[in-house]
Amino acid sequence: MAVARVIQNMVDATSAYVITIATINLCLGAAIAFALWLIGMPSPLMWGGIVALLNFIPYFGPMLAAVLLGLGGLMVFDDVYVALLPAGLQVGFHLVEANVVTPMLLGRRLTMNPLLILVSLAFWGWVWGTPGALLGVPLLIIIQTVVQAAGTPDIAGFLFEQGTLTVAPRKENDEKQESPVADG
Numbered sequence: 491m492a493v494a495r496v497i498q499n500m501v502d503a504t505s506a507y508v509i510t511i512a513t514i515n516l517c518l519g520a521a522i523a524f525a526l527w528l529i530g531m532p533s534p535l536m537w538g539g540i541v542a543l544l545n546f547i548p549y550f551g552p553m554l555a556a557v558l559l560g561l562g563g564l565m566v567f568d569d570v571y572v573a574l575l576p577a578g579l580q581v582g583f584h585l586v587e588a589n590v591v592t593p594m595l596l597g598r599r600l601t602m603n604p605l606l607i608l609v610s611l612a613f614w615g616w617v618w619g620t621p622g623a624l625l626g627v628p629l630l631i632i633i634q635t636v637v638q639a640a641g642t643p644d645i646a647g648f649l650f651e652q653g654t655l656t657v658a659p660r661k662e663n664d665e666k667q668e669s670p671v672a673d674g
Contacts, residue, residue: 496639503600503631510599511592515545518587525579526559532566541580545587548615548623552584600631 523538531537537559544551560577567573593604610630614622 492639496635499639500632500635503635504628506599507596507627507631510595511546514587514592514595515542518542518545518583522580522583525583526576529572529575529579531563531576537562537576545584548611548620550620552580552588556580556584596627602630602634606630 519538519540519542521538522541523534526534526537540558541552541555544555547554556577559580560574563573563576564570567575593607596602596607597604607627607630611623611626614626614629616622618625
């Protein structure tokens with residue numbers, strides 16, 4: 491029953507993470523679409539949708555979105571500085587989203603330390619690349635849920651006591667086993 495509870499907690503926390511990330515990405519896409527509409531870029535909703543979808547891919551998605559917006563801007567606007575403005579807007583919005591909004595909302599929604607989220611993303615991204623960055627927070631959720639269910643480990647007891655890896659027989663079991671022999 492305890493294992494089922496732990497698994498259910500992992501599923502609940504992981505689904506909360508996915509819903510939160512999807513909401514953040516949709517809001518980012520809407521903000522980009524609004525900003526592009528303000529500067530006169532054609533099809534701002536399409537560009538916002540592209541940014542929202544590509545933002546699910548860590549690191550490469552936002553870079554690809556900036557390149558696409560830069561190319562789109564170069565095709566639409568005559569002035570180079572204005573043409574690069576859509577890409578600059580996307581980079582600016584992404585920096586705020588990735589470094590402030592996402593860690594803050596995930597930390598509040600999942601009751602995790604935002605620094606721990608960034609460390610997990612960096613570590614798993616370093617270990618496994620893009621798949622590791624995609625799985626960084628779900629792995630952190632799983633690890634945190636299992637550790638909470640198992641309790642805090644007694645590292646000092648493990649290091650300094652003998653026999654902590656084996657289960658020692660309890661005294662009351664020894665007494666019950668010896669009692670019938672003493673009577674008979």
